[in-house]
Amino acid sequence: xxxxxLGTAAAEGWPALFCKCESCExxxxxxxxxxxxxxxxxxxxxxxxxxxxxxxxxxxxxGIDFSSLQNILITHSHEDHFYPLDMILKAPxxxxxxxxxxxNVYGNNVIVKMLKEAMSLSGIPKIRDYITPIQVEPFVPxxxxxxxVTALLADHIPNEKCYIYSIEKNGKRLLYAHDTGVFPEKTxxxxxxxKFDAVSLxxxxxxxxxxxxHMGLPNADDVKQRMLREGCADSKTxxxxxxxxxxxxxxxxxxxxxxxxxGFLTAYDGMTVDF
Numbered sequence: 421x422x423x424x425x426l427g428t429a430a431a432e433g434w435p436a437l438f439c440k441c442e443s444c445e446x447x448x449x450x451x452x453x454x455x456x457x458x459x460x461x462x463x464x465x466x467x468x469x470x471x472x473x474x475x476x477x478x479x480x481x482x483g484i485d486f487s488s489l490q491n492i493l494i495t496h497s498h499e500d501h502f503y504p505l506d507m508i509l510k511a512p513x514x515x516x517x518x519x520x521x522x523x524n525v526y527g528n529n530v531i532v533k534m535l536k537e538a539m540s541l542s543g544i545p546k547i548r549d550y551i552t553p554i555q556v557e558p559f560v561p562x563x564x565x566x567x568x569v570t571a572l573l574a575d576h577i578p579n580e581k582c583y584i585y586s587i588e589k590n591g592k593r594l595l596y597a598h599d600t601g602v603f604p605e606k607t608x609x610x611x612x613x614x615k616f617d618a619v620s621l622x623x624x625x626x627x628x629x630x631x632x633x634h635m636g637l638p639n640a641d642d643v644k645q646r647m648l649r650e651g652c653a654d655s656k657t658x659x660x661x662x663x664x665x666x667x668x669x670x671x672x673x674x675x676x677x678x679x680x681x682x683g684f685l686t687a688y689d690g691m692t693v694d695f
């Protein structure tokens with residue numbers, strides 16, 4: 421399996437759209453891995469994770485044929501992870517002659533409601549022939565093509581069941597954990613006995629400490645150490661930090677140097693990790 425990080429920033433992007441702080445100005449000057457778009461990833465070039473407003477740019481920048489994608493997993497309803505109006509572009513007259521007619525969109529009840537509303541307002545009579553919203557429940561495995569997927573509870577929005585995802589194929593397993601603070605106990609209770617080959621963890625606060633809603637590197641390391649203790653990971657598991665805010669005030673190089681000491685790779689836009 422492999423994961424490619426298409427966007428690695430928090431909601432405001434990095435440099436942030438309206439911001440002139442030192443961190444954003446430094447990113448503009450340095451460019452390269454310091455330029456971060458809104459969070460999105462893809463597994464094996466076929467299973468999409470989240471749908472931010474930067475999706476069109478990602479498709480162009482990385483040569484992804486979105487007409488061939490059949491499944492999207494959505495973590496939660498914040499607009500940097502789900503922009504449902506772009507989903508309408510799957511249907512004619514906006515799209516024609518794609519390799520896959522219908523796309524499945526998996527998420528919580530809020531995601532399904534938002535998508536159905538956008539579909540209803542589109543004015544396209546047969547839009548349900550092209551987009552299928554599918555509500556999933558936490559801790560209930562489901563099949564997505566060749567993948568076995570389980571939504572686990574995140575610690576993010578108090579009034580929404582936000583998800584992180586366990587994704588398995590051919591004996592390999594990925595834990596994609598964005599956006600979340602240190603995992604809720606219900607998720608920890610589910611994890612023992614399940615071993616992951618790659619774990620991608622929220623690190624919105626960079627080197628700072630933050631337990632709830634999002635994490636910083638010290639908290640991501642706490643999660644890593646608990647996973648190691650409980651047999652959910654081992655010395656061969658690849659740990660990656662991702663989803664960064666400009667308020668972390670560190671360049672990619674500075675983040676990467678610190679993360680390496682904790683045994684983490686630091687994601688950047690376009691990075692691919694095989695496992």
